[in-house]
Amino acid sequence: MRVTLQPSGAVLELVPGERILEGARRLGYECPQACRNGVCHVCAALLVEGRVQQAGEVRDHGEFYTCIAEPLEDCIVLWDGVLAPGELPLHKLSCQLSECVEVGGDVWRVRLRAPAGRAVRYHAGQYLMIERENGEKSAFSLASAPHAGRELELHVLVREDSARSLIEQLQRNQMARIELPFGDTHLAELPDGPxxxxxxxxxxxxxxxxxxxxxxxxxxxxxxxxxxxxxxxxxxxxxxxxxxxxxxxxxxxxxxxxxxxxxxxxxxxxxxxxxxxxxxxxxxxxxxxxxxxxxxxxxxxxxxxxxxxxxxxxxxxxxxxx
Missing domain, CATH: 3.40.50.80 (Nucleotide-binding domain of ferredoxin-NADP reductase (FNR) module)
Incomplete structure (x- = not known):
């Protein structure tokens, strides 16, 4: 059975009798669910097209629970919060400025420290967005790698007024509001070759x-x-x-x-x-x-x-x- 997820457009190929949540997890998707924590309804989705069987009842529209529903035919399902293999959720963090120094070539090395107890999840090669005081956001590649934990490093070229004002903002506030991770040019999996x-x-x-x-x-x-x-x-x-x-x-x-x-x-x-x-x-x-x-x-x-x-x-x- 083919279950197409909206809004992502991902297609799950399930085996006969397999429940939707079970199949999605088998295929490497990260899905909203908390059944083992005693919290039900977290895995709920909306059936757009097709039919599913849930606890002996056949449904052809409306809300259902992916943890107990089996598709009876190809379906289209609106299911928010599902992450494809290698995809990470976006997080907003307020980080402390730990370093802001010139390193030559009009470049500044900026190091930020994420709050203690907050997981910083990104793949090597991704980038983040820094929020400016006027509400606009600027993108910068992460020079740090995931094993650095809370420490995030950026390389900022300061030859234009916009970059200079950002450095001044960081030095003045000693912190930065960021959102991450972005970008698909990363090494979620290392290649087998040069x-x-x-x-x-x-x-x-x-x-x-x-x-x-x-x-x-x-x-x-x-x-x-x-x-x-x-x-x-x-x-x-x-x-x-x-x-x-x-x-x-x-x-x-x-x-x-x-x-x-x-x-x-x-x-x-x-x-x-x-x-x-x-x-x-x-x-x-x-x-x-x-x-x-x-x-x-x-x-x-x-x-x-x-x-x-x-x-x-x-x-x-x-x-x-x-």
Missing amino acids: LVLIAAGTGMAQMHSLIEHCRASGFKHPVHLYWGVRRPEDFYEIEHWDQWKQLPNLFLHKVVSDLCGWEGRCGLLHEAVCEDISDLKAVHVYASGSPAMIYGTLDALVDAGMDAHQMRADVFAYAPRP
Whole structure:
């Protein structure tokens, strides 16, 4: 039987005689339910189309309880609060400012501490939203990884008035109201193969999270980091850089696009990737940067033999290309 969930659109393939809640949990969905805690009705849903059998009664509309209902045919069900495998619920937190320092390249490292006793759940590579005093929200990649617990790290480029005013707000209030997690460019599950991480500027924050997660998880496949800026002075301090250089499976590359003549590599990020990796068919690519940079990199790597589905970037969701 097929049970289609609204508003998510997820489809559950249930076996005959299987109850809806039982089937959803078997398939890895996180569902609202508290039967074992003596709280009933938490798993209630609304039957939109189809028929279910509940406690010997057949229903073709209205509210029912997914813990005891079996579908008699394909159904459409309105069931709020169901999370797909790997999906996490959104949380709003008021966090204490624990650090706000310049780290070079006009970048500030911001560290926030979530309240004690509040679970901070996110996947490596996701981002959060900070609420400004005027009510607007700004998105920043999490540079921290989930194993850091209550400690959340951000890398903020301060070259515009809006970013400068945010830093001043954080320093003045010594706290921040945030909401997290957002973004599907994450490592909820580690891939079985090499990783290529491509970051422009403070896109390094997202890659920092991915690398720290791989390090904490004992990831054994090769990880290639390509970090690009316009000028050498745009690189900023990464606290764990010297430790990363000691990892046998982590390969670090800094690339400058606008100024050749420095001691490192020059050119575009995708050029460096193609120079180093002749066969792109087996790699998993994560990229962070402007829409123009991301789509230019995607096109170049596809031309070099990569399948487009091997590359993930948040740009694909917030700035889709026709």
